[in-house]
Amino acid sequence: MSVRCVFLAAGLAVFPAGFSPASEAMTKDQIKSAVVSDAITIPTPGEFFAAMDEQGQPNWTQMFLPKASVNTASREQMALMLGVLVADGYLAVEAQDGQGVKNTGKEIINLAKKLNVSQSVLGRGNSLSDFAENNDWSALREELEATQNEVKLSMVEQKDKDLVILVTVGAWVRGTQVAAEFISKNYSPSLAGVLRQPAIVEYLLSGLANLPEKLQESPLIVGLRQKLGAVLALVQTKDRAPLAPEAVSELAATMRELVSAISEGTTNE
């Protein structure tokens, strides 16, 4: 059903395509002043996977591999891993693996507890479990994003806002790994086009560059910045062209290394 049909079905009037209250292109100043917000500018892994689903029909069950618990005292590693687990949660939802969602949700809440997030976040674990029990996949997608947003909000409230970008990085790295690995094995230009997101990589790099000096010195963060810099070069294609097969394979390998580094707390710089 087209976007127009949706509104007509809902009894709402739709103006014809082309009608628009704005009639001019944006100015350079307007482009520069555009708001960039972690909560809405950065897509969820669910959006990434939906775009892949539309074009490639991946076997999500094969792609969901539960991760071992992370045992670390490093807050930056925990925040990054929390993001990775959120992406895994979306993957389990796509695979319609209720037990996988429950286990991933439990790991998310365990990490959130270690990061001393507020009590309100902990209740999200029960909601994830309840929705998984009822196979309510749509509600689970919303609940995963809401859980991630609440964790981030709690980090801000507890003066731990530097960790917010790390959760976003972790989720993005894991989502891209899943997508790039699938596309490298099932290449088509339209699927590879999904991976062309230079503005997101720029946003993540900018966030990492703004971390406090102490965090900047962490080998994990140093390695992340270095590898994401290389990823930016890969996804900044000329004339918005889709990534070439070699670039997709390279992207998949880099993201695999990064997820492994986040899980283990080390990077090969």
Added chain:
Amino acid sequence: MLTAQEPAPTSVTARSRALELAGAFANDGYKIRDGFWAGTLEAGKPQFLQVNLFFGNEYWFSAAALDPSGKLSVTLFDEDGNLLKEEIFQDGASAAAGLVPGTSGKYFVRLAILGGDKSEFCLVYSYK
């Protein structure tokens, strides 16, 4: 401007109105994002939001302002700032724009209000 911004506080009413509008798509499989963009809008001073969309998905951006006397509009632009020919819905202080992006990447959402006083607003988006 690549700077992180914390979500601005918004009235529950503006958000619930935006969500109500976005709910029109839910029956057709559109999933509503939990994240939102909120703030205060003044007539003659449009505001812009950067978003990153995926080729293969379809999107609706739904917004609501609290001042009922203003006429809200949502308009979409590509990464170079060129106006896109999207589907538009407009009903007083509520408006939405739908887009099927031709490529993955950066896009901009313009929110503007004609007439009325300063008004709180909230924008959410849905995808499938």
